[in-house]
Amino acid sequence: MNHNPVEKRQHIGIIGAGVSGLRCADILLSHGFSVTIIEARNRLGGRICQSDELGYTVDIGPNWIHTWDSGEVHPIWKLALETGTPLHHWNERQLIYNSVGVSLPDDEAGKLSSLLWEIIGEAFESSAAANKRDNGRSIPREESMYDFVKRRAGEQALDSNERELLIQMSEMWGAYVGEPVWKQSLRFAWMEECCGGEEMFVESNYSAILNRISQPAREQAKILLNTEVVSVCTPERRSPRQKVELTTSEGNIHRFDEVVMTTPLGWLQKHPDCFWPTLPLKTSAAIKNLKLSQLEKVFITFPSAFWMTDMNEDTFPSYTNWLTPSYAEGTNPARWPQEVWNLAAFATPNKQPTLLFYLYGDCSRYIVNSIHGKAKEEKHAFLQAFFYPYYSRLPGFHAENQACQPKAILATEWLKDEFCGNGSYCNFQVGIEDADQDILILRDGCPERRLWFCGEHAAPFEECGTVAGAYLSGESAAKKIVGVYEGTMQDE
Numbered sequence: 259m260n261h262n263p264v265e266k267r268q269h270i271g272i273i274g275a276g277v278s279g280l281r282c283a284d285i286l287l288s289h290g291f292s293v294t295i296i297e298a299r300n301r302l303g304g305r306i307c308q309s310d311e312l313g314y315t316v317d318i319g320p321n322w323i324h325t326w327d328s329g330e331v332h333p334i335w336k337l338a339l340e341t342g343t344p345l346h347h348w349n350e351r352q353l354i355y356n357s358v359g360v361s362l363p364d365d366e367a368g369k370l371s372s373l374l375w376e377i378i379g380e381a382f383e384s385s386a387a388a389n390k391r392d393n394g395r396s397i398p399r400e401e402s403m404y405d406f407v408k409r410r411a412g413e414q415a416l417d418s419n420e421r422e423l424l425i426q427m428s429e430m431w432g433a434y435v436g437e438p439v440w441k442q443s444l445r446f447a448w449m450e451e452c453c454g455g456e457e458m459f460v461e462s463n464y465s466a467i468l469n470r471i472s473q474p475a476r477e478q479a480k481i482l483l484n485t486e487v488v489s490v491c492t493p494e495r496r497s498p499r500q501k502v503e504l505t506t507s508e509g510n511i512h513r514f515d516e517v518v519m520t521t522p523l524g525w526l527q528k529h530p531d532c533f534w535p536t537l538p539l540k541t542s543a544a545i546k547n548l549k550l551s552q553l554e555k556v557f558i559t560f561p562s563a564f565w566m567t568d569m570n571e572d573t574f575p576s577y578t579n580w581l582t583p584s585y586a587e588g589t590n591p592a593r594w595p596q597e598v599w600n601l602a603a604f605a606t607p608n609k610q611p612t613l614l615f616y617l618y619g620d621c622s623r624y625i626v627n628s629i630h631g632k633a634k635e636e637k638h639a640f641l642q643a644f645f646y647p648y649y650s651r652l653p654g655f656h657a658e659n660q661a662c663q664p665k666a667i668l669a670t671e672w673l674k675d676e677f678c679g680n681g682s683y684c685n686f687q688v689g690i691e692d693a694d695q696d697i698l699i700l701r702d703g704c705p706e707r708r709l710w711f712c713g714e715h716a717a718p719f720e721e722c723g724t725v726a727g728a729y730l731s732g733e734s735a736a737k738k739i740v741g742v743y744e745g746t747m748q749d750e
């Protein structure tokens with residue numbers, strides 16, 4: 259429903275049709291603006307994207323919905339419920355293999371995992387307290403979450419073997435933020451706290467949610483697909499009738515009253531010269547300071563879920579982690595830990611005999627660089643050899659049994675995707691001085707130039723890097739533009 263329609267229909271250009279751009283369009287359209295979305299790909303959704311390569315549909319981008327404990331409505335959870343998207347609550351069980359490939363007894367795995375989460379909770383608290391006290395200055399910028407875990411592990415009543423295991427287990431943080439735990443800035447750990455409430459996993463895929471988010475834009479905005487923006491020419495000062503001029507790779511020019519850039523952080527970092535005049539110093543510094551992580555996913559589907567003894571009971575551990583493997587020297591000499599989620603635990607019809615590996619940091623870069631551009635069979639052979647040392651340790655595995663031979667393997671290659679900025683999402687790595695200020699600068703945009711930013715890298719604190727963050731950032735940028743035309747700058 260349109261309310262407060264702007265007198266003369268201002269025309270807003272949104273670059274990018276990911277969640278942030280689509281949500282931004284929705285709010286602007288509902289306030290009577292005319293909207294054109296310019297999208298480089300041949301589809302909507304950006305990092306929300308599905309593949310049918312395994313013979314059924316999976317999300318190659320997000321799957322998790324991390325809700326809040328604040329009591330506020332989580333917009334993506336709400337959309338999941340409204341669209342009947344099935345959500346999975348993982349069981350609490352986990353299977354942990356030590357560095358020689360022997361599984362830990364259940365009670366030891368449970369005890370160490372609870373302790374680890376307590377310590378991570380303390381890291382968030384200590385980071386948040388330092389932020390309140392002195393903007394985090396009392397935590398050296400080179401100090402990492404790993405330093406904190408190691409320190410606290412040393413203070414626990416544990417024997418040396420358990421202490422070592424606890425420290426190795428902390429590497430699972432990498433799969434949350436996309437880079438190793440020793441790269442996680444402790445000073446800005448509070449910005450990763452996401453999000454305190456229930457954690458759910460989309461059992462089917464995000465397409466119904468995306469469909470709902472994109473509906474207003476599909477119905478009322480002009481959408482130009484396969485159209486890459488290569489330059490953004492803005493006025494230096496806001497004055498009447500001046501426009502922002504966008505040039506596409508085909509040399510076409512589009513003029514708008516305001517422009518919202520939703521191109522990912524990695525894209526902005528690689529194309530500082532696309533802006534004319536160059537961005538204000540503080541904006542370009544913020545873009546440079548923030549870092550991008552490298553999360554990738556590998557789905558391995560088997561003829562049946564050989565690791566499950568009972569397909570009707572959710573008793574097999576949701577999560578399996580192979581810590582610092584010393585037994586795969588030929589394929590993984592760096593001893594990158596490996597972890598999977600058991601997709602056979604889902605309810606019918608979404609249950610699949612599939613293991614979902616999450617990779618991060620150098621392991622992601624190694625795998626993607628090894629398979630990119632290769633034929634399907636070659637990729638399959640490489641990936642099967644790489645992951646064999648791990649899945650072959652699961653209960654029920656017999657090398658000669660056909661049920662234990664991977665049927666299909668799908669590995670994401672976000673690293674090679676220029677339109678997601680060749681990375682997964684932003685994170686806050688050791689060395690960063692003022693991450694919160696950098697995010698605020700992006701959220702403020704350059705109103706004097708009629709130029710705005712949104713996306714997961716300009717999201718509310720604690721929601722950066724998520725779908726909800728991207729959605730809320732789009733909403734916020736749109737409200738700021740509405741504020742300009744309604745005469746007041748609206749705060750988030």
Ligand SMILES: Cc1cc2nc3c(=O)[nH]c(=O)nc-3n(C[C@H](O)[C@H](O)[C@H](O)COP(=O)(O)OP(=O)(O)OC[C@H]3O[C@@H](n4cnc5c(N)ncnc54)[C@H](O)[C@@H]3O)c2cc1C
Nearest residue numbers: 274276277278298304305320321322487713714724725728
């Ligand atoms: C592997 C992976 C797993 C993830 N897992 C989760 C998860 O479980 N839960 C969660 O909440 N989040 C997760 N995320 C993060 C989440 O996907 C993103 O935060 C969110 O989708 C980002 O939306 P966005 O609108 O900011 O960016 P995007 O979706 O990237 O949208 C930007 C759009 O801009 C377009 N574009 C880029 N350059 C140009 C150009 N020059 N001209 C025109 N168009 C351009 C792109 O094609 C794209 O469509 C994951 C991400 C990845 C990669």
